[in-house]
Amino acid sequence: MSLNLPPRGRGTASNPHNRYAPTRSQQEDDGWYQDETPHSRATEVRKEKAKTAITRNNSPDVGFDRSVNPYRGCEHGCIYCFARPTHAYWDMSPGIDFETRLIAKTNLAERLEEQLQKPGYVPQPIALGINTDAYQPIEREQRLTRQALEVLLRYKHPLHIITKGSLILRDLDLLSELASHNLVSVAFSLTTLDDELKRIMEPRTAAPAARLRAMRTLHEAGVPVSAICAPMIPMINDMELEALLEAARDAGARSAGYVLLRLPLEIAGLFEEWLQVHFPDRATHVMSLIRQSRGGKNYDSRFGSRMRGEGQFADLLEQRFRLARRKLGLDRRGSVMLDCSQFCPPGAQLSLL
Known part of the structure; x- marks a missing residue:
């Protein structure tokens, strides 16, 4: 992999091969061009007609099913994002493609x-924007998240949101109404209070102060807020754990959690390059330290340990938390119990008459 600096505002300069591609290509300098090509990548948004909206899971490590x-892909560009490998399913790279070639x-x-x-649908809280952030920058123009919130409010369906984006305040009107019916909670992912570390680690996310302001604004509007310190990275941001939790508490968080850095598939190589x-x-x-916490490997995908790790460093981090x-x-993360009893598809009562 190249050790070139990432383009400004991007998390990585690399574009590792899609692991599913039957062929691979490699750029070679043939000496034809004398001037260097500008090192930049604009964001491309491809529109897709989805077959379904709700994705199911049976993981015991998350509090939703x-x-x-x-969106597929995420313009935030977090170098550590666990969703990067999913971009290979769309014949794109988990590297800079993930940050710049998005699907709406x-x-x-x-x-x-x-x-x-659908007949027989049984409501349980929906997690909105979990694989990639629902409030990433392109949401400002696409407004798909707001449209989903409007549907969920109309149906009185509960939901959880996790985000790094201060754009969430645009939808304060909908979120406040949902909260008045005990139908929503919002968790902010906090990684650092250091603006420079944020810039290189998650370049297009909201600044730490902006996230805390958004958290405080939602709290004051009656929306339950919490914090997830994720990921905690040994020797990079783990020393901020206590300060992050205190800042979140002061901004109105009622509960908190944390996740140890996860490096599945291509993320390990991208992250090691970023470190170098x-x-x-x-x-x-x-x-x-990461391998010590993952049984000597870059990643351990076993349920029950993949979020926390094991060994001396992981145990110490758990004790500190x-x-x-x-x-x-x-409180522990997930303490907010949302109300599923109000769910009522519009027109359902009329159909009974």
């Missing part, structure tokens, strides 16, 4: 409404 994702499900609201209207570019003096030590959470009076 269904999710809705308006333009009929998301229509498909969501169809599924909610930005933290060459500690890259070896960081990877050593528990002590800080108790000291700050924060």
Whole structure:
């Protein structure tokens, strides 16, 4: 992999091969062009007609069994994003393609409404924007997340949101109404309070202060908010854990959680390259601590351990989190119980007459 600096505003400069591609190509300099090509990548948005809106899962590590994702790929460009490998399913790279070649499900609201209207549908909280952030920058123009919120409010369907985007405040009117019926909770992913580390680690996310302001605004509007310190990266941001939890508590968070860095598939190579570019003096030590926490490998996908890890470092991180959470009076993540009893597809009562 190249160790070139990423284009401004991007998380990586690399575009590793799609693991499903039957062939591979490699650029070679034939000496024909004398001037260097500008090192930049614009965001491309491809529109897609989705067949379904709700995705099901049976993972015991997450607190939901269904999710809705308006977008494939994420312009936020977080170097560590666990969703990067999914871009290979669309014949694109988990590298810079994931950040710049996005797919918008333009009929998301229509498909969501169809599924909610199906006979026998049993409501449980939907996680909105879990694989990729529902409030990434392109949502400003696409408005797919807002359309989904309008459907869920109309059906009185509960939902959880996890985001790094301050754009969520645009939808304060809908979120406040949902909260008045105990139908929504919002978790903010917090990784650092350091603007420079944020810039290189998750370049197009909202600044730390902006996320905390958004959290405080939602809290003051009656929307339950929480914090997820994720991911915690050894020797990069783990030393901020207690400060992040305190900042979240002061901004109105009532509960908190954390996740140890996960490096499945292509993410491991992208992350190691990122370390060599930005933290060459500690890259070896960081990877050593990660492997110590993953049974000697870059990643352990087993349920029950993949979010927390194991070993000395992981155990110490767990102890620190528990002590800080108790000291700050924060509940465990997922303590907000939303109301599923109000679910009522529009026109359902009329059909009984």
